[in-house]
């Protein structure tokens with residue numbers, strides 16, 4: 001079945017990419033678009049000419065080590081701070097009161113009244129957001145806190161406090177949920193709960209943006225990722241694409257010079273590095289070792305060694321950071 005995407009088509013609204021296939025027509029709506037955002041604190045360039053697109057339904061990870069500009073980026077798009085330059089749009093429009101109502105966020109440690117129950121704490125949040133109380137049961141159920149709805153907040157574990165913060169962000173049924181380091185400080189069980197919750201929320205069609213320095217977290221819950229280092233975007237794409245790039249093979253042959261030359265013509269060849277007697281070859285897509293061997297044999301190259309070396313996203317991430325250090 002063939003399908004194709006039309007982008008930048010003059011007859012279609014700029015904020016939407018339409019995907020056509022013989023059986024379905026659906027639109028991928030741009031939820032957030034960040035254009036050339038920079039933010040500097042004195043001598044520190046916290047965000048450096050950042051461009052990003054987040055589409056409806058994505059679980060989008062902002063991945064980077066401490067100090068790479070994740071929180072600053074989230075603070076800009078939540079209008080908590082102003083960028084030095086650049087701009088951003090929510091739902092194809094400049095940010096407005098209407099767009100703010102469609103966004104829920106958790107960017108600080110959970111902070112509620114310790115002697116009040118989750119229900120009473122959420123009533124206060126609902127009052128601030130100018131909402132009724134009828135959504136409180138739903139968000140407590142979704143976050144697994146309904147059974148504890150009448151306990152005092154101060155009796156909650158840190159994981160439960162974090163889930164209450166997510167419940168509070170979900171009040172009013174936002175289209176977007178923004179989470180900054182949602183599993184920081186949690187024990188393994190708390191981490192598992194939050195990850196399950198993120199997947200559950202994503203299943204409901206809510207677009208999620210998560211900042212994290214944990215690769216594992218991004219791999220487990222995100223569909224898309226942008227890697228940041230020193231405020232700059234190094235890479236972005238589908239998490240599965242990043243994993244697909246990761247194929248490499250270690251090869252050696254009776255005639256190394258012929259091997260180095262012939263391998264360049266193999267479909268998907270990206271680059272090669274010499275490692276002693278062997279060469280390490282990187283491919284842009286998945287490679288079948290049998291096909292690789294047959295191809296080289298047909299070129300007159302007899303392999304004496306062939307070993308697959310899958311690179312994890314982690315290695316890819318570390319290499320990206322090292323190359324940009």
Ligand code: ATP
Nearest residue numbers: 041044046064065066067068069070071072073213
């Ligand atoms: P972390 O996970 O540690 O919070 P991060 O990726 O979220 O890191 P930011 O908090 O955005 O990164 O910080 C980016 C850079 O900007 C860092 O060097 C940080 O020290 C600096 N920075 C952030 N906020 C301020 C501020 N209010 N004043 C001065 N420098 C700041």
